[in-house]
Amino acid sequence: MDLSVINPILLFAALMSAATPILFAATGELIVERAGVLNLGVEGMMIVGAICGFAIAVETGSPIVGFLAAAAGGALLSLLFAFLTQITLANQVASGLALTLFGLGLSALLGQGYVGIKPPRLPDVNFGFLADIPLIGPIVFSHDPILYVGLILVAAVWATLKFTRAGLILRAVGENHDAAHALGYKVVRIRTLAIMFGGACAGMGGAYISLIRVPQWTEGMTAGVGWIALALVVFASWKPWRVLLGAYLFGGITQLQLNLQGAGVAIPVEYLAMSPYLITIVVLVILSADKSAAPGSLGRTFHASS
Amino acid sequence: MKIKTLLASAAMALGLATSVYADGHEKTKVGFVYVGPVGDGGWTYEHNKGRLAVEEEFGDAVETVFVENVAEGPDSERVMTQMALDGADLIFTTSFGYMDPTINIAKKFPDVKFEHATGYKRADNVSTYSARFYEGRAIQGHIAGSMTKSNIIGYIGSFPIPEVIRGINSAYIHAKKVNPDVQFKIVWAYTWFDPAKEADAAKVLIEQGADVVLQHTDSTAPQAAAQEAGNVITFGQASDMGQYAPLPRVSSIIDDWAPYYIARTRAVMDGTWESKDTWDGIGAGMVGIGEISDAVPADIKEQALAMKTAIADGSYHPFTGPLKKQDGSDWLAEGEVADDGTLAGMNFYVEGLEGDIPQ
Structure with a gap:
């Protein structure tokens, strides 16, 4: 066993990168669920975002344009879900699962010409002297801009939900859509916008995998991250900062266990492999002891006539 | 009523027509x-x-x-x-x-x-x-052991099943033969296919000093991670993965x-x-060895191809003694070849490999 081979700076930097796709997807889904909609299509939107972002980045030579395309791709796909669940009043669970299957198939089709291509690289943000601060600099100030967008997104979502009128309306729609409707709020429009926001975030998370974390296009490359994000929202009790904690905890322990394996630590590999799931769940369950309830209208179909 | 029966019969006939020939078979x-x-x-x-x-x-x-x-x-x-x-x-x-x-x-x-x-x-x-993927692993091990400068070879395992353990042992035996100082770092991903996790595993191994990465997982993500890192060589797994040649991918095992x-x-x-x-295996053509790229020095390439020929014609078996198990106990005597039964159920590392096989 040789723990000296583990570079803590690289480990922390890697955990931030590993957490970012989950963070984007989970933050987007948090908004969707706070609006009272359960979208199980996160995985499908992520993988479509992954190929849209990758393809457009390759074609334009700009990763930033790629990320914008990923957000647009995820949002467009989520519109299909919005149409099914908000207009035709289809079952949300079935529609979400269908969206995932559709997204996986569509991405495979779109991605056939992009296998084995190296995407353009997104340069790290130049923080100047901040990046030279011992220990903190390389960990916090040496990443790509999208990682910081993810952190800003969490803060923005938290502030919006807590301090703004828009956030209050969104929460009202999620808690009791009939009451919100009675007050004159356009429930379907609000939920559709929330669904699109969730789709855009999921798309960005998918593109982060294909453009930065791996970086390549491979069919099915999200490999279940969308489901992790979905679970995270529930275990985080629909609170943005807990989503951040959960994503970083999951990403961090995933990275740590790989590092510990490489270092030959005398902990059975089976325990190391299951630790990201186990520890994340345990920590978030302990934190959610405050009995934070799910949004009252979560998953319920809204009938304007009722 | 008759029209319903007729329609039902027509539908059934149409369904059968898609899988039945005119001559009835x-x-x-x-x-x-x-x-x-x-x-x-x-x-x-x-x-x-x-x-x-x-x-x-x-x-x-x-x-x-x-x-x-x-x-x-x-x-x-x-x-x-x-x-x-x-x-x-x-x-x-x-x-x-x-x-x-x-x-x-x-x-x-x-x-x-x-x-x-x-x-x-x-x-x-x-x-x-x-x-017999382990035949290909022997060739990869030979190239890896010959080309590593850090003497650290990273290996991404999927699940601890005999097929994967055979591959690790075979690669290690042949890397060690040409480079006694070689060390294997094994990371178990517990997945066959998860590009992000496979890339992370490759990055961890590279950060910990590996300049060669072998994989027994199914995506090309470790190739991409190695390409990003630079100065790391890899091998295609199950398919040629030729889009990453000549570097990092210097050869591959191809399943036909x-x-x-x-x-x-x-x-x-x-x-x-x-x-x-x-x-x-190689002899029957079920295991192919992808083109060895020009990134591999000519003499090493020649040795690897000679080994391929010897395995194919049966004059050399990758598990030929003397070999000991990890615990130091004797396994194969000088010139003795492992039997298929032992290989099929292989659940031990050979001497020199560090760490335990997950149970």
């Missing part, structure tokens, strides 16, 4: 159960190439169906059951974790023939088949399932199919 229906997506660029991609070869060989005489991304375990039973109910005559289940589900479903459908890849359980209507799939489909069609075990 039915198409042979062949099913494939895949653990990953057909576009993984590795394991499943090669199995799917085999399926396409069956279609090309037999044309309208066969109909093939496949289901991808089937989780190992109970869900695979549902997929196999559905295939059998849909009229499959022959079903290929292409991952180790489908072993017990294949046996279970085969009992329920005695008239359907099953072929399970990389497993060891058979029945009257279940055959097993695998490739097409001849086997064609032969077994033909056996079902002509009624000669019987349960058996097939375990072929």
Whole structure:
């Protein structure tokens, strides 16, 4: 066993990168669920975002344009879900699962010409002297801009939900859509916008995998991250900062266990492999002891006539 | 009432017409159960190439169906059951974790023939088949041991099953032969296909000093991670992964399932199919060695190709003694060759490898 081979700076930097796709997807889904909609299509939107972002980045030579395309791709796909669940009043669970299957198939089709291509690289943000601060600099100030967008997104979502009128309306729609409707709020429009926001975030998370974390296009490359994000929202009790904690905890322990394996630590590999799931769940369950309830209208179909 | 009967009959006739010839004999229906997506660029991609070869060989005489991304375990039973109910005559289940589900479903459908890849359980209507990937690993180990500068070789394992352990041992034995100072770092990903996790595993190994990364997972993500890092060499797994040549990918193990799939489909069609075990390697063409790129020095390339020839003609076996087990106990005496039974159930590391095999 040789723990000296583990570079803590690289480990922390890697955990931030590993957490970012989950963070984007989970933050987007948090908004969707706070609006009272359960979208199980996160995985499908992520993988479509992954190929849209990758393809457009390759074609334009700009990763930033790629990320914008990923957000647009995820949002467009989520519109299909919005149409099914908000207009035709289809079952949300079935529609979400269908969206995932559709997204996986569509991405495979779109991605056939992009296998084995190296995407353009997104340069790290130049923080100047901040990046030279011992220990903190390389960990916090040496990443790509999208990682910081993810952190800003969490803060923005938290502030919006807590301090703004828009956030209050969104929460009202999620808690009791009939009451919100009675007050004159356009429930379907609000939920559709929330669904699109969730789709855009999921798309960005998918593109982060294909453009930065791996970086390549491979069919099915999200490999279940969308489901992790979905679970995270529930275990985080629909609170943005807990989503951040959960994503970083999951990403961090995933990275740590790989590092510990490489270092030959005398902990059975089976325990190391299951630790990201186990520890994340345990920590978030302990934190959610405050009995934070799910949004009252979560998953319920809204009938304007009722 | 008559019109209803007529319509029902017409619908049924139309359905049957899709799988029955004018002369009355039915198409042979062949099913494939895949653990990953057909576009993984590795394991499943090669199995799917085999399926396409069956279609090309037999044309309208066969109909093939496949289901991808089937989780190992109970869900695979549902997929196999559905295939059998849909009229499959022959079903290929292409991952180790489908072993017990294949046996279970085969009992329920005695008239359907099953072929399970990389497993060891058979029945009257279940055959097993695998490739001697460890032969390719020997060649990779030789190149890796010869080319490493840091003397640290990283190895991404999927699951601790005999097939993977054989590969680790074979690569290590041959790396150690040419470079006694070599050290293997093994990271278990506990997945066959998860590009992000595979890339992370490769990055961890590279950060910990590995300048060669071998993988027994199915995506090309470790290749991309190595390319990003620079000055790291890799090997294609299950498929050529030639898009990463000449560097980082310097060679590959290629699984060629097409001849086997064609032969077994033909056996079902002509009624000669019987349960058996097939375990072929470089000699039979089931294991191919991808082109060794010019990034490999000429002398090392020559030695690797000589080893390939020797393995192919049977004059050399990758597990030839003297070899000890990890615990120091004797395994193979000088010149003694490992028997297939031991290799098929291999659950130990050879001497020199560090760490324990997960249970």
